[in-house]
Amino acid sequence: MKKVFPIFAVLTAGLLSYALYQALIGAPTEQTMGDVQRIFYYHVPSAWTAFLLFSINFVASVWYLIRRNTGADIVALVTAEVGVVFCTVVLVTGPLWARPVWGIWWTWDIRLTSTLVLWLIYVSYLLLRRFSTSGQTPVLAAALAVFGALDVPLVYFSIWFFRTQHPQPVIGGGGSIDPRMLHVLLINWLAFLCFAFLVCWSRYRLERLQRDVEETQALEALLDPRSSVR
Amino acid sequence: MRAESQAVSGVTRATLAKDIRLEWRSKDAINSMLFFALLVVVVFAFSFDPTAEESRQIAGGLVWVAFLFAAVVALNQTWAREIRNQVLDAYRVSPAPPNSLFVAKAVGNFLFVAILECLMTPLFIVFYKLRALGPGWQLVPVAALGTWALVVNGTFFAAMSLRTRSREIMLPLLLFPISIPALLAMVEATTIILSGDGRARFWIVLLATYDLVFTTASLALFEKILDAE
Amino acid sequence: MKFLYAAYAATWLIHIAYLVTVARRYARLKREIQDLNRDLR
Numbered sequence: 001m002k003k004v005f006p007i008f009a010v011l012t013a014g015l016l017s018y019a020l021y022q023a024l025i026g027a028p029t030e031q032t033m034g035d036v037q038r039i040f041y042y043h044v045p046s047a048w049t050a051f052l053l054f055s056i057n058f059v060a061s062v063w064y065l066i067r068r069n070t071g072a073d074i075v076a077l078v079t080a081e082v083g084v085v086f087c088t089v090v091l092v093t094g095p096l097w098a099r100p101v102w103g104i105w106w107t108w109d110i111r112l113t114s115t116l117v118l119w120l121i122y123v124s125y126l127l128l129r130r131f132s133t134s135g136q137t138p139v140l141a142a143a144l145a146v147f148g149a150l151d152v153p154l155v156y157f158s159i160w161f162f163r164t165q166h167p168q169p170v171i172g173g174g175g176s177i178d179p180r181m182l183h184v185l186l187i188n189w190l191a192f193l194c195f196a197f198l199v200c201w202s203r204y205r206l207e208r209l210q211r212d213v214e215e216t217q218a219l220e221a222l223l224d225p226r227s228s229v230r
Numbered sequence: 231m232r233a234e235s236q237a238v239s240g241v242t243r244a245t246l247a248k249d250i251r252l253e254w255r256s257k258d259a260i261n262s263m264l265f266f267a268l269l270v271v272v273v274f275a276f277s278f279d280p281t282a283e284e285s286r287q288i289a290g291g292l293v294w295v296a297f298l299f300a301a302v303v304a305l306n307q308t309w310a311r312e313i314r315n316q317v318l319d320a321y322r323v324s325p326a327p328p329n330s331l332f333v334a335k336a337v338g339n340f341l342f343v344a345i346l347e348c349l350m351t352p353l354f355i356v357f358y359k360l361r362a363l364g365p366g367w368q369l370v371p372v373a374a375l376g377t378w379a380l381v382v383n384g385t386f387f388a389a390m391s392l393r394t395r396s397r398e399i400m401l402p403l404l405l406f407p408i409s410i411p412a413l414l415a416m417v418e419a420t421t422i423i424l425s426g427d428g429r430a431r432f433w434i435v436l437l438a439t440y441d442l443v444f445t446t447a448s449l450a451l452f453e454k455i456l457d458a459e
Numbered sequence: 460m461k462f463l464y465a466a467y468a469a470t471w472l473i474h475i476a477y478l479v480t481v482a483r484r485y486a487r488l489k490r491e492i493q494d495l496n497r498d499l500r
Contacts, residue, residue, distance in 0.1 A: 020467075039466040046470070065454065085477045089470045096466040120407035127403055134393035136457075143451045144390065144404065147383070150443055151408050154436070158411040161432055162418065199478065206485050213491055220498065 005201070012194040019184075019191040027184040036100045040181075043093040045189035046086045047115060049196050053083035054118065054149070061145035064138060070211070073138040076145060077129065078203045080122050082196055087119040102169045109170055110159050117155045121148040241326040245334035250341070252311070260342060267300040267350050275357040285358040290420035293354055294413060298380065300350075301343045302402050305384035308335055309392055318456070328453040336385040336448075343377050363426030372423070372430065375437035376416035382441065383408055386448040389455050412440045 023041035030037035060076035063069060094112045095105040106112070125148060129141050177185075274292050312318050321331055354360060362369065384405050391400040406413075419433035 024467075034460065036460045036463050038463055042467060042470050065451075082477075085473060089473050092469045092473065093466040096462050096469065100460065100462045117407060117410050120410070124404050124407050128390070128394070128400065131394045131396060131400060133395060139454055139457075140390045143455055146451065147386075147408055147444070147447060150447055151411065154411040154440055154443070158414045158436055161436075162414060165418070165428065195474075199474075199481075203481055206481060206488070209488055210484070213488060213495065216495055217491075220495065 005198075008194070009198055012191065012198055015187075015191040015194060019188040022184045022187055028178060028180055030181075033101050036097060039093050039097040041184055041188045043090060043097060044185060045192045046089040046093070047111060048189055049192050050083050050086035050090060050115070050118070052193075053079040053086065053196065053200075054122065054152075057083060057122075057145055058149035061142035061149075064142045065146070070138075073142070074204055074207045074211075076138075076142065077207060078200050080125050080129075080145070081203060082200050084119060084122050084126065085199075086192075086196065087115055087122070090115045091119060098169070104169075107168045108159070108163060108166070109168060110156070110163055113159045114152075114156055117159075118152065121151065239330070241330035242334045242337075245331060246338055249334065249338040260345070263300045263303050263342065263346050264349060266303050267296055267346055268353070270296040270299055271350060271353050271357060285360055286363065286424040287421060289354065289358050289360055289424055290417045292358075293351075293420065294376070294416050296350065296354075297343070297347055297377070298406075298409075298413070300346050301339075301377070301380050301384060302405070304339055304342045304346075305381070305388050305405075306398050306401055308339060308385055308388045313392065322456060328456045329449050331456075332385065332389075332448065332452040336382050339381045339385055340378055343381060344374075347373060347377065360424065362424050364423040364430070366423065368423050368430055368434070369420065371434055372416060372419045372437065375434065375441055376412060376419075378441050379412035379416075379437060379444065380405070380409060382445050382448055386452065386455070389452070412437060415440070 019041075023038055027038065027041065029035060057076050057079040060072045060079065064072040064076060091112070094109070094115070098107055098109075098112075099105050125141060125144050128144055129137060132140055134140060274296065278288065278292075309318070312321075321328065384401065387404040387408075388401055391397045391404065394400045415433040415436045419430040419437070422428045422430045422433070
């Protein structure tokens, strides 16, 4: 297990570099938007990765509610954190793309708006985790995650209908996509998926270690002959 | 089965009646909510001085923001009495189904917020010279469904926030993001009805769906939350 | 285009910032483990 990590990390770094090259140079230039459109190759894969991570969070949370498995709880925590990181990337690259193309920083574009709401929901999830003093925080967090996941289709539909009533510019262009561009997009997505996996794996190990240490510290405090508890 | 469902509604009715009675005597929550809501209306009135036409466009948003803040005030004290008197522990060991407690609290909150809305609406009409150009009666289901959407999740999250630092802040922090689809629906529906511009049916159906989904989720998960405290 | 480079740079800045927090927590944890090992000896 320990050997695999560095090898995989090197492979991922290579893949990310290749994907970056393709995005900046290899991919054809878009006709209407020009080079700025290349933000697409980072913006969209980050969004897809974030959605995938949050889906895993939902599954892990449900699993935890049913089985009370610590591993599931840690997976839920980790995917939420890394998911929020990727969401932040989407929310930063989106306006950076919108501004030169549409002249405005924000638009109630469905992907951008859904991502914003998702970001808010999962940040509140992380805040609950941090500020809860209950011994059963994982249960509370898992319940919140279920609520969040149930909310997602409702968020999507409400924004979709809102946009049909109040049309807005669409970031990322609709319609069909040049196959060469699709290829570069998918390469970047694969690269970011590998990267996300590495980050989640590291964070998972950190969390496991942290909990073991805390348990040991608690035991030590109990058994310490110098403590005043008899 | 019949005995069990009678027990559920019995406990629900009893808890609800107790809450209403206690509230009627002290009027703690209602007074603070009312005053807070009045302040919000007045501050908004000073900030915006719209024409009747403009009012119809922005009133939807203003009104629901005001109701949302007032609802948070009510929701924050939902479980305060229970915590003070260690009632929750008693509920946990009693054979009464935990959902009956939840339903009682949610319905109680709904009534408080609904009363508040009824009292505040005339104020809004006066301050903003409001008149519904669309089917005004539709505002009733919008208000009812919308209020329930806020209250059902709010009561649940209030229970979740009991053991957190900064409890009063944690409730709105958790409630607002999840409520966004419902808030959007409430505001859009109200604006459509007031301005007579389009049909609110989609939003009303969305609100009903939202209420159904989250009422079910709250009832399904409340017991786990209660045990977690 | 300035915005293109800003977007790519921002992406990696955000990822690196997160990895730095993870690394720092790990370093702190390692120190705590050393302390524990010392105490339990």
